Amino acid sequence: MLSTTPRHPNINFFEQVVQIVKLIPYGRVTTYGAIANCLGSKQSARMVGWALNHTHKMPEVPAHRVVNRQGNLTGKHHFEHTGSMQAQLAVEGIVVKDDQVQDMRKVFWDPEKEIIKAPTW
DNA sequence: ATTCTGACGTGGG
DNA sequence: CCCCACGCCAGAA
Numbered sequence: 001m002l003s004t005t006p007r008h009p010n011i012n013f014f015e016q017v018v019q020i021v022k023l024i025p026y027g028r029v030t031t032y033g034a035i036a037n038c039l040g041s042k043q044s045a046r047m048v049g050w051a052l053n054h055t056h057k058m059p060e061v062p063a064h065r066v067v068n069r070q071g072n073l074t075g076k077h078h079f080e081h082t083g084s085m086q087a088q089l090a091v092e093g094i095v096v097k098d099d100q101v102q103d104m105r106k107v108f109w110d111p112e113k114e115i116i117k118a119p120t121w
Numbered sequence: 122a123t124t125c126t127g128a129c130g131t132g133g134g
Numbered sequence: 135c136c137c138c139a140c141g142c143c144a145g146a147a
């Protein structure tokens with residue numbers, strides 16, 4: 001098989017990212033890497049960002065609760081108004097200083113630990 | 122077809 | 135602390 005093999009589109013990946021993000025509790029945040037890791041593609045954190053970029057028209061997807069490993073609001077420029085990401089987090093009681101979530105240790109929600117994976121059958 | 126750029130993360134110097 | 139290379143892979147140029 002050559003590299004041009006038409007692998008089936010990763011609609012699945014996208015859907016799974018959406019699923020997880022929708023599960024992030026109010027007032028908590030998670031990271032791109034944590035989500036990727038939860039999906040079994042630990043090194044595909046960038047793809048998580050790619051997926052989130054396609055959720056702009058999905059109000060049910062709290063994309064503002066996804067930050068990078070350091071708690072940095074790296075995706076803020078992709079929201080309607082600059083600062084809106086921080087604003088939404090603030091509403092939930094998450095403190096952001098210098099585009100960085102404070103107390104990551106406390107507000108971090110790890111999908112791997114919280115999600116009970118369904119049996120494979 | 123090839124190159125480059127990301128809403129990333131890890132590892133090495 | 136800073137800088138860089140790599141792996142990941144979709145899209146744009």
